[in-house]
Amino acid sequence: MSSQTLTMAAALNLALADALEADPSTLIFGEDVGALGGVFRITDGLTARFGEDRCFDTPLAESGIVGTAIGMAMNGMRPIIEMQFDAFAYPAFEQIASHVAKLGNRTRGATRLPLVIRIPFGGGIGGVEHHCDSSEAYYAHTPGLTVVSPSTPQEAYSLLRAAIDSPDPVVFMEPKKLYWSKGEVDTSLTAELRKAQVVREGSDVTLIAYGPSVAIALEAAEAQAAEGRSVQVVDVRTLTPFDDATVCAAVRSTGRAVVIAEAQGFASVASEIQARVFEQCFEHLEAPVRKVTGFDIPFAPPKLEHWYLPDADRIIDAIDSLHWEG
Amino acid sequence: MSDPLSLLPSPAQVELLDERGQLTDDDRFVRPSHERLLSAYASLVTARRINEQCSALVRQGRLAVYPSSHGQEACQVAVAASLRDTDWLFPTYRDTVAVIERGVPASETIVELRGDWHMGYDPLAYRVGPQSTPLATQLLHAVGVAQAAKFRGESTVVLAMCGDGATSEGDFHEALNFAAVFKVPVVFFVQNNEFAISVPLSRQTAAPSLAHKAVGYGMPGERVDGNDVAALLAVLDIAVDSARAGDGPSLIEAHTYRMQAHTNADDDTRYRERKEVQRWIARDPLTRLRTYLRAEQVLTDTLEAEFAEAAEVVAAELREATSQDLDLDPESLFTHVYAERPAMLDAQWRMLQDEIDRTEVAS
Numbered sequence: 001m002s003s004q005t006l007t008m009a010a011a012l013n014l015a016l017a018d019a020l021e022a023d024p025s026t027l028i029f030g031e032d033v034g035a036l037g038g039v040f041r042i043t044d045g046l047t048a049r050f051g052e053d054r055c056f057d058t059p060l061a062e063s064g065i066v067g068t069a070i071g072m073a074m075n076g077m078r079p080i081i082e083m084q085f086d087a088f089a090y091p092a093f094e095q096i097a098s099h100v101a102k103l104g105n106r107t108r109g110a111t112r113l114p115l116v117i118r119i120p121f122g123g124g125i126g127g128v129e130h131h132c133d134s135s136e137a138y139y140a141h142t143p144g145l146t147v148v149s150p151s152t153p154q155e156a157y158s159l160l161r162a163a164i165d166s167p168d169p170v171v172f173m174e175p176k177k178l179y180w181s182k183g184e185v186d187t188s189l190t191a192e193l194r195k196a197q198v199v200r201e202g203s204d205v206t207l208i209a210y211g212p213s214v215a216i217a218l219e220a221a222e223a224q225a226a227e228g229r230s231v232q233v234v235d236v237r238t239l240t241p242f243d244d245a246t247v248c249a250a251v252r253s254t255g256r257a258v259v260i261a262e263a264q265g266f267a268s269v270a271s272e273i274q275a276r277v278f279e280q281c282f283e284h285l286e287a288p289v290r291k292v293t294g295f296d297i298p299f300a301p302p303k304l305e306h307w308y309l310p311d312a313d314r315i316i317d318a319i320d321s322l323h324w325e326g
Numbered sequence: 327m328s329d330p331l332s333l334l335p336s337p338a339q340v341e342l343l344d345e346r347g348q349l350t351d352d353d354r355f356v357r358p359s360h361e362r363l364l365s366a367y368a369s370l371v372t373a374r375r376i377n378e379q380c381s382a383l384v385r386q387g388r389l390a391v392y393p394s395s396h397g398q399e400a401c402q403v404a405v406a407a408s409l410r411d412t413d414w415l416f417p418t419y420r421d422t423v424a425v426i427e428r429g430v431p432a433s434e435t436i437v438e439l440r441g442d443w444h445m446g447y448d449p450l451a452y453r454v455g456p457q458s459t460p461l462a463t464q465l466l467h468a469v470g471v472a473q474a475a476k477f478r479g480e481s482t483v484v485l486a487m488c489g490d491g492a493t494s495e496g497d498f499h500e501a502l503n504f505a506a507v508f509k510v511p512v513v514f515f516v517q518n519n520e521f522a523i524s525v526p527l528s529r530q531t532a533a534p535s536l537a538h539k540a541v542g543y544g545m546p547g548e549r550v551d552g553n554d555v556a557a558l559l560a561v562l563d564i565a566v567d568s569a570r571a572g573d574g575p576s577l578i579e580a581h582t583y584r585m586q587a588h589t590n591a592d593d594d595t596r597y598r599e600r601k602e603v604q605r606w607i608a609r610d611p612l613t614r615l616r617t618y619l620r621a622e623q624v625l626t627d628t629l630e631a632e633f634a635e636a637a638e639v640v641a642a643e644l645r646e647a648t649s650q651d652l653d654l655d656p657e658s659l660f661t662h663v664y665a666e667r668p669a670m671l672d673a674q675w676r677m678l679q680d681e682i683d684r685t686e687v688a689s
Binding site for chain 2: 053059063064066069070073077095103104107108109110143168240243244
C-alpha cells in the first residue's frame with residue numbers, strides 16, 4: 001500500500017473509517033461528532049458513510065458519554081468516544097477513574113473494556129481558558145488505563161488503530177495544534193502500544209518527548225546539529241504502561257537526557273519519566289536528567305501562551321546545562 | 327411526545343395488598359396469580375434469611391460489612407422475578423439479596439463483603455452488573471448495556487437499581503436523560519428506603535416524589551408501595567413489557583424503609599426515632615403476604631416448612647463460604663490490571679515476590 005500525504009486530522013479520520021469498516025462492533029459517539037463531523041472535523045463524513053447507528057451525537061454530558069460507553073463495552077461493543085476538549089473531559093473523570101480503569105481488574109479479567117477515549121489536548125492554538133490543557137498526568141496516574149499520544153499523522157493513524165484493537169481501555173491524547181500538520185501516512189504500517197521509538201539517532205544527548213513536544217524536540221535537535229551536537233530523540237508514544245527498556249537503552253547510549261512535555265511540570269508524566277531514567281540509568285549519566293515543561297501555572301491566555309509553551313530555545317538551554325566540560 | 331400528564335405518577339402509590347394482608351380496591355392493575363405470589367413468598371423467606379444470616383456473619387467477624395436490605399425484601403425479590411434470563415440487572419451495594427435471587431450463587435455474591443476481592447461473579451455470565459459502591463454510576467452502564475442490545479436488535483431489558491440518595495447524583499440525571507433520548511429498554515427502579523446513611527429524603531429532593539422526576543426526562547414514572555410484592559410485580563411487569571416492546575425507559579419509585587442502620591458501622595439512634603422504625607414493622611413485606619396467602623389457603627404448614635428449609639440451604643451456603651480462611655494470592659494484585667501484564671508490573675511483582683520470600687524465610 002503506497003503512502004499519501006495527510007493532515008493528522010485526516011489520518012485520524014481515516015483510522016476511524018478503516019476501523020468502522022473492519023469491525024462491525026465499533027461505533028463512535030460524542031458531542032457534535034455526527035452531522036458536524038466534530039469541532040475539529042476528525043469524524044467528518046463518518047455518519048454519512050456508516051449511518052447514525054455507527055457514528056452519532058449524544059446529549060451534552062461527558063459522564064454520560066463515558067458511562068454509556070462502559071455499558072456498551074460490557075455488552076460486546078467497541079466504543080470510540082470523543083471528548084470535545086481535554087478540560088471538558090473532567091465531568092467524566094469518576095467514570096474513567098472508578099470504572100473504565102478498574103472494571104477489568106474488579107472482575108478478575110472477566111469483563112474487559114475495549115474502548116477508546118479520544119481527547120484533543122495541549123495548547124498552541126491561541127485557545128481561551130480550558131481549551132488548551134494537558135491532563136495526561138491524571139490518566140497516567142490511574143492504573144488500568146493505557147495512555148497514548150501520537151506525534152505525527154503516521155503515528156496518529158497507526159496508534160489509533162492499535163488503540164481501537166486493544167482489549168484494554170485507551171485514553172488517546174491528540175495534540176490539537178498538530179491536527180493540521182501534514183505527513184506521509186502508509187496505512188499498512190502498524191504501531192505497537194507500550195513501545196517507545198527512537199525517531200532521530202544521535203550520540204551526545206537524548207531528548208525524550210511525546211505528542212506535540214516531539215516536533216519541538218526534533219527542531220531543537222536540528223538546530224544543535226548545526227552547532228556540532230548529535231541529538232537523539234525518543235518518542236514515548238505510550239505514556240503508560242511505559243517502555244522503560246527502549247527509553248533507558250537510548251539514554252545509556254548517550255549519557256545525557258532531557259524530558260520534554262507541555263504539561264505543568266509538578267507531579268507530571270515528565271517528572272515520572274525523569275525519575276525513572278535517573279533511577280535506571282544513573283551509572284551511565286554524565287549529568288542530571290533535566291526536564292523542560294510548562295510552568296506550574298494555569299495554562300496561559302492566548303496572548304501570553306508563547307511564554308508558557310516549551311520551545312526549541314528552552315530545550316537548547318537545558319541541553320547546554322548538561323555538564324559538557326570535562 | 328406523550329401527553330406530559332400521562333407521564334406523571336398516580337396520585338397515590340400503587341398498593342394491591344395492604345399491610346393487613348387485604349386486597350385493596352385498586353383495579354387498574356393485573357393482580358399476580360396465587361402461584362406467582364406463592365413463589366414470591368418463598369423468595370421472601372429466603373431473602374429474609376439471607377439478610378439475617380449475613381448480619382450474623384458480620385457480628386461474628388466473618389464478613390467485613392453487610393449493607394442489609396432487611397425490610398426491603400419485596401423490592402429485592404420482585405426485581406429478580408420480573409426479568410428473563412436474557413435480561414440484565416444492575417444492583418447497588420445494598421442489593422445482595424436481589425443478586426442472589428437473580429441466580430448468582432450466594433458464595434460468589436459475598437466475595438466483596440468477605441474482603442478477598444472486589445467482586446466475585448462474572449457479570450456477563452449472570453447478566454448482573456457488579457455491586458460497586460459509587461452511587462448512580464452504574465445507571466449509565468445499564469443504559470450502555472441496553473443500547474448495545476438494542477443496536478443488535480435483541481429483546482433484552484435492563485433493570486437498573488438505585489436508592490433515594492443516588493437520585494441526587496449527576497449520573498442519575500445523565501442516565502435517565504440518555505435512556506429517554508435514545509429510547510433505550512431500561513427500567514429505572516428507585517428503592518426509596520427514606521435514608522442515605524443518616525440523610526433523609528427531604529434533604530435529597532423537593533420534588534413531590536422521586537417518581538415525579540420522570541416527566542422531566544419524557545418518560546413515565548410510577549410510585550409503588552415497596553413492601554407490597556403484589557403491587558411491585560404488577561407495576562414492574564408493565565414497565566418491563568413496555569421496555570421490551572420498544573416503548574423506551576420508565577422510572578419506578580418503590581417506597582420502603584431501611585429497617586436497620588446503614589451498615590453495622592452506623593449508629594442510627596443518632597438520626598432517627600425508634601418508634602419510627604417500629605411503625606414499619608407492621609408494614610413488613612413478609613407478614614402481609616403470609617397473612618393473605620394463608621387466608622386464601624394457598625400457603626400451608628407443609629409449604630412454609632419447605633420454604634424455611636430452602637432458605638436454610640442458602641444460609642448454610644453463606645456460612646460455608648465464610649468459614650474457611652482463603653488462600654489469597656498476592657500475584658493476583660498484578661494479574662488483572664490489564665489484559666496482559668506489562669513489563670512495569672512484572673518488575674513490581676518480582677519486588678513483592680522477593681519481599682514475601684524473605685518474610686517466609688525469616689518466619
